């Protein structure tokens with residue numbers, strides 16, 4: 001039966017090729033397992049940055065991360081539109097221009113006033129306790145001066161919110177994306193699933 005022998009030989013050599021080829025090419029199963037055991041770093045995957053982000057002046061697990069910018073969302077920015085070098089406004093101007101701003105931020109001696117945060121020499125900037133100038137996009141530096149615990153939680157990812165997906169570049173929300181710096185406490189509100197008591 002030469003036909004049958006030929007088929008067997010063909011089959012056997014086919015199997016041999018299948019078994020040997022991957023090993024020869026260096027892509028055997030064990031190689032794959034070893035490759036997969038390399039530490040996987042999701043930060044190394046290059047993803048495009050969303051619009052309106054700035055790089056945080058701080059590191060996270062040894063790498064860079066980004067934060068949503070603020071200047072493009074502040075209605076009265078730049079402040080220098082009205083605040084020039086000299087004070088030419090009348091006092092009641094403040095009520096007209098900033099009457100909506102009510103400072104409800106902490107109590108007692110530590111509570112901040114306008115000049116604890118805004119740079120009196122140049123209102124287009126913020127400034128901290130040591131009079132260091134801080135850009136509005138980096139206001140987390142200002143908040144962190146008094147709220148260092150929340151800030152280090154924020155750097156580590158335990159406070160706040162990540163804007164992008166877990167993979168790729170890390171972009172987070174700014175403190176002022178969530179908290180109004182003038183009145184940082186959230187208003188109390190009912191849970192969205194609240195329904196009226198049955199006896200009403």
Ligand code: HEC
Nearest residue numbers: 076077078079081082087089090091093094097114118123
């Ligand atoms: C539309 C004009 C206008 C813009 C824009 C504006 N201001 Fe003013 N601001 C005024 C006027 C008018 C006053 C009152 C007179 C004064 O103190 O110069 C005032 C006063 C202030 C004061 C003193 C308030 C007080 O009670 O003593 C601060 C602080 C201030 N502005 C901060 C800012 C900051 C920060 C910005 C930008 C984020 C800004 N302003 C943008 C018009 C403006």
Ligand code: HEC
Nearest residue numbers: 105106107110111112116139142143146175179181184185
């Ligand atoms: C000069 C110091 C100082 C700076 C700067 C500062 N805070 Fe505060 N903040 C305080 C004090 C003091 C309290 C009151 C703490 C308390 O009652 O225990 C407070 C309270 C708070 C609270 C809790 C409010 C509540 O009533 O429960 C939040 C939220 C907050 N700050 C957010 C911020 C954010 C966001 C920034 C930056 C825009 C900021 N703070 C900048 C001093 C500061």
Ligand code: HEC
Nearest residue numbers: 070074075076077098101103112113114116117139176181
């Ligand atoms: C705890 C720090 C802090 C204090 C105190 C503070 N500010 Fe601000 N203010 C900020 C920050 C930060 C922003 C930018 C907020 C953002 O990113 O949206 C801001 C924004 C503003 C703006 C622009 C608001 C808008 O949306 O157009 C004005 C005007 C202003 N502040 C005036 C004042 C005045 C007047 C006082 C005092 C009565 C004051 N601020 C006290 C931190 C502070």
Ligand code: HEC
Nearest residue numbers: 140143144147150151154159160161173174175177178186
């Ligand atoms: C994604 C929104 C978000 C961001 C971003 C955020 N916070 Fe908060 N923060 C919260 C919430 C929610 C609470 C709890 C408020 C409550 O219990 O009423 C809170 C509470 C706080 C408190 C009150 C004390 C506490 O720990 O409960 C402080 C102070 C504070 N945040 C500061 C900051 C600072 C500083 C930053 C930036 C470095 C920041 N937050 C960024 C949402 C945010």
